[in-house]
Amino acid sequence: MREPVLGILTLYLNNAKQLEEKSIYGKMITQGKRIGLDVFVFTPMDVDSGKQRINAMVFDPGTGKWSRKWRTFPDMIYDRCRIQRSERFQQLLRFRSRYNHLTFLNRPLRNKWTIHQTFSQKGRFRPHMPATLLYHSSSDLHQMLKTSPVIYIKPINGTGGRGILRIERLKQTRGMFDIQGRRQNRRIIQPRQVSLLRLESIVRQWCIGGRFLIQQGIPLRLPSGRFHDYRMLVQKNREGNWELTGIAGRVGAAKSVTSNLHGGGHAVKAETLLKEWLGSGEKAAKALQTAERLGLDAASFLEDSFGTLCELALDLAIDREGRVFVLEVNPKPAREVFSRAGERDTYRKALQQPLEYALWVYRTKLSPSSSKKIEE
Template sequence: MPEPVLGILTLYLNDAKQLEEKSVYRRMIIEGSRIGLDVFVFTPADVNPGKELIHAMVYDPGSGKWSRKWRPFPNMIYDRCRIQRNARFQQLLKFRSRYNHLTFLNRPLRNKWTVHQTFSQKSRFRQHMPETLLYQSSADLHRMLKFSPVVYVKPINGTGGRGILRIERQRDGKQLFDIQGRRQNRQIIAPRKVSLTRLESIVRQWCLGGRFLVQQGIPLRLPSGRYHDYRMLVQKNGQGVWELTGMAGRVGAARSVTSNLHGGGHAVRAEVLLKEWLGSEEKATKAMKTAEKLGLEGAAFLEDSFGALCELALDLAINREGKIYVLEVNPKPAREVFARTGDSATYRKAMLRPLEYAMWVYKNKNTPSPVKTTDE
């Protein structure tokens, strides 16, 4: 009986055909071979639609070398493609449309605004969502500044902390605002004070050419002055059931308004950072249990709303009282946060789980896993 085949679908970063997560894919191929799963990597540009063949990237664990081989379409596809603004992404959209009948472990999740609106339909999740508006004019900025002294402006589809502006109203009664942020190229914008009129102009310029959200800021500044949040990874296991894989704290770089690792941040074990933040081990444990329940129920609800998913990362803000807010949901999560905390067991589990889930899907004749819905 032939081994089941999993194709990891990704996108090249540039015309030189470089891949962002090649070392991760190499490890997944090695782990796959150990459990009887044949894994290869491909992009939409590697597909020959006439012959229904793929010029796949294959890795040989024995020789330690990558090579190219023509392969038939796999039994299952694990989509790792993140949004890009180029022709490569347009190729991806055509591929997804043409081969929509194939078995995908995960379907694309919608943008941040749609996910926020979907979560907000249910009181179970609404209480964990920061107040958020789709920016259309300065009136939306005014509304949020009246509601919250700190506001974030962020792109509707952005990743990695790019294009985020933090605004804080001064307490001295004057109409002055502190602003700082990160441009699309991750360059840090140093803090400065501006008037309301100037702020309106800056935000208008910031939001040109794209769609942006204005969102309530949650107090997340550590005593060191750096901002932090928590990355929680939930994945389907080898029985097709949602399970918590791990949770880690992220502390941003100096002068950064975000905690992203690619922006110079560093990772800390969640229990360590939470104990420091909330003041006791008991409060930290309680917050982590609440976060786990929220993550598992949230993943099931989003799958029910948008289609098959196999993993999600939830970026969480936890305030001083232990209240949890869902800042973002990422359907194509990186795993390195666990490697950076030194938690190699969780890092390995994060790579192994999609493979074990793929085996479950194959053995169950590609039937989707049972979806749990959440009551209002």
């Protein structure tokens, strides 16, 4: 009996056909062999639609080398494609449309604004959502500044901390605001003080050519002056059920308004960081329990709303009172945060869970002996 086949769908970063997570894919292919799952990597550019075959990237754990091999379409597809402004992303959209009938472990989520609106429809999630508006004009900026001394401007499709502004109303200087942030290339914008009129102009220029959110700022500045948050990963397990994989703390680089690792931040164990932040282990444990329940409920709700998911990362803010807020969600999460935080077992689990879930999908839905398939 042949092994079930999983294709990891990704995108090249550039015309040199480089992959962002190639080493991670090698680890997943190696682990797949151990559990009886045949795994290869491909992009939409590698698909020969006429002959219904794929010029796949395959990895040999014995030699540690990559090569190309023509493969038929896999039983299941694990989509790791992130949004990018390129023709490659347009090819991805065409691939998804043409091959929508194939079995995907995960479907795309919508933009941050749509997700925020979806969460806000349900009372379960409203207390955990920072106040958020879709930016249209300076009136939206004024409305948020009336109720929140700190706000963030962020793109509705941004990732990695790119394109984010932090604005703080200064107490000592009436009518003045502190502004800092990160450009789309992640370059840090140094803090500066501006008037309201100048702030309006800066925000208008910042938002040209895209759609942006204005979001309430949650107090997250550590005594060191750096900002922090928490990355939580929930995944489906070998029984097809959602479970918490892990939570890690992230501390941003000096002068950075975000905590992203790609932007120079570093990872720490969540329990350690949260205990220092809240002042006791008991408060930290309670907040983490709240976060876990929230994450599992959020994953189930978003799956019901938008379609099949196999994993979800939630970026969480936890204030000084232990209240948990969802800053954003990511259906294509990196997992290096756990390795960098010293959580080796969690990191290995984060790599293995999608593979074990893929086996569950095959056995329960796609296996020739599956009665469910016959019924469908």
